[in-house]
Amino acid sequence: MRDTLDVLVVGGGPAGISASIQAARLGLRTGLVEKNGALGGTTTVAGVSLPGLFHAWGHQIISGFGWELVRQAVEVGGGDLPDFTRWDLPHYRLQVRVNAAIYAALADQAVIDAGVDLLLHTMIAAVEWTGSDWRVVLCSKEGLHEVRALRLVDSTGDADVVAHAGLKRLSTAEKQPGTIMVRLGGYDPSTLHGIDLDALDGAYQRAIETGELHAADFQSAERPLRKFLGHRGENAIHVTGIHGGTSVDRTEAELAGRKALLRIYRFLKRQPGLEDLFVESWATETGVRETFTIEGVRTITVDDYRSGREWSDAVSYSFYPIDVHRSDGDGIDIRRLDYGVIPSIPRSAMLPQGAPGSLIVAGRSVAGDQEANSAYRVQASCMAMGQAAGALAALSVQQDTPIEDVPITSLHTQLRRFGAIIPGDVDVEPLSAAQANAVPLPR
Structure with a gap:
């Protein structure tokens, strides 16, 4: 890995893969470090090879690099995509199943082909903002190694970069159980x-x-x-x-x-x-549903999520029911969304309070309460957040401006250029009276 980077992405899960590819495709010197021996995170190492959901109410609402990787994995693996027009089916019937080994190999190829400097089996040991760039100490098998980066994307899932930077992380008292696949x-x-x-x-x-x-x-x-x-x-x-x-x-x-x-x-x-x-x-790792979230400029609440709040700085869609696994292990609190509601993720929930304008978070640790987080933590939503974070980091360097000051219209233009779907791009048709009577009631 080069010692000097424009963008360093930490964490090679669903968010980090998309973030690194996007930053590199925009011409930035981009690095990606991952603690495991394979990219994919939850999809591969934790064995939850069911990345969803990419569709809502019969419409695709998440596309871009993450979707292309999933679609390619299904094609190469000889699988089939669900019938996404059947939005009335339970959400798990619309999950896309991929072969984890094939997905991991294709992720390698996509990252390398984009020109990303990839380093596996590596974690961060220290992070410091110097006033002009980030000093990051990496811990590899050879020992400690220092790199410099103008922008950081924390896609660790645990907000590890945020913690190393001395910024606040939040944690719930009663955490959801994990799962070994x-x-x-x-x-x-x-x-x-x-x-x-x-x-x-x-x-x-x-x-x-x-x-x-x-x-x-x-x-x-x-x-x-x-x-x-x-x-x-x-x-x-x-x-x-x-x-x-x-x-x-x-x-x-x-x-x-x-x-x-x-x-x-x-x-x-x-x-x-x-x-x-x-x-x-x-799976070699026990899957963990929640650890930390950041204290963001804004926080996504369950009411924001379930109402499909229209954020002025929305960067991506998210779609999944509220899915809180009870802390005592006995059951899951699943609440469907009302017909037509498509939640979104605002940039301000990806920005840690008190951070310099050169750090952004993508994935399950963005700011939100436990109920909202139980829904937007899923892989497809993290892929969309990751692509947005990679674009924001890259545009911030190119425009020599803090991440929070990158014009949203500029971000949306670049994301659409690379195949992403932007909040506001999807219109859900109203139901007829007969259809409305057949819609399963949300709970």
Whole structure:
């Protein structure tokens, strides 16, 4: 990686990939550092290879570099896209499934082809604003290495750059549980043939009473194993009581996730009809839903999100129901949006209070309350935020102006040039009386 950069992006997840490509495509000397051995973050290392949602009410509302990468991964992997016109289906039916290995390889190619300096297996050790540029100390396998950058994009998901810069991060008292992604084989998940479900329920209750299993391990305490087995265990384990914002916290989260997986596996393997059970795949990281958000110039509230507030400085759309996983592990508070509502993300929520005009945040740690954050933290929304952040950082350098002073019209022009969809570009048709009566009620 060059010692002097125009834009340094920290974190190579959904937001960071798009941010780095966008800044490089605008002609800026751009670097991207990532702590893992593969790009993709939640999509790859955490195993949630379901990046969505890109469509709302039958209309595409997120496009650009993130969407192109997802679309290409589906094509190369031989998969199919959902029927996005069926907006009346549950949101999970409109998720796009990608092969994580193919997605990671294509992300490598997209970043390198854009001219980004990529450095994997690297974290930041220190950040300092000198008054004219950022002094960033990177921690690689060789030791500490200093680079200089005119603009920083924090796409770590935990606002790590913000913390190193001495700026405030916020955290909720009762955090949502994490999830360790796993996929089980050795039985028929569609029929559960040969499994006595009533006997399984009884064995589950006895295991809870003896402490062999924990009720909080599953997304619901009510007959959870039926759903768990039907989903092959995928996205069905809750890891409660974790934080995940520091290395100590992450160590505890990883240990707790694998410990939960092991006790579930050992229990199931002993049950009649599940003797051939095996772990087909698993994620090396426990997925963490929330750690820190920044104290932003503005904060996105759940009312802002659910009403589709029209921000004067909106940079991208977001679309997902409120999706708060209860802190005790028992269930998920899912609230659909009203028909026609398409929330958006304002630039001011991506700017940390008190920061110089050379630092911007993209991804799940932008400023918002827990309920709003539970929706805009998803991968597609982070991709859109990332592309906007990369463009803002690049334009800020080119125009020699703070990020907050880059004209929104200038930003929108460049984002559209590179295929992004801007808030205000999508009009949702009103429903007829018959259609309105058939729309599932939000909850």
